[in-house]
Amino acid sequence: MCIVEFGKKFKMSSAMAFNYLKTYRGLEFLDKCYDAEHLLSLENTLSDLKTYCKRHGGTVE
Numbered sequence: 001m002c003i004v005e006f007g008k009k010f011k012m013s014s015a016m017a018f019n020y021l022k023t024y025r026g027l028e029f030l031d032k033c034y035d036a037e038h039l040l041s042l043e044n045t046l047s048d049l050k051t052y053c054k055r056h057g058g059t060v061e
Contacts, residue, residue: 002046030049
């Protein structure tokens with residue numbers, strides 16, 4: 001769900017969102033922080049993903 005919603009928010013296809021999150025370690029973040037992130041709103045989770053990916057070279061705004 002997070003991949004699809006991340007793609008919608010940043011105007012990319014699900015495949016592009018998956019590749020972006022894989023490249024900039026967003027999938028790793030979701031796996032590592034699932035216990036905390038699933039308690040937050042989807043909007044907060046997407047914001048956290050964006051921030052984490054930016055720390056690893058991502059450029060999505």
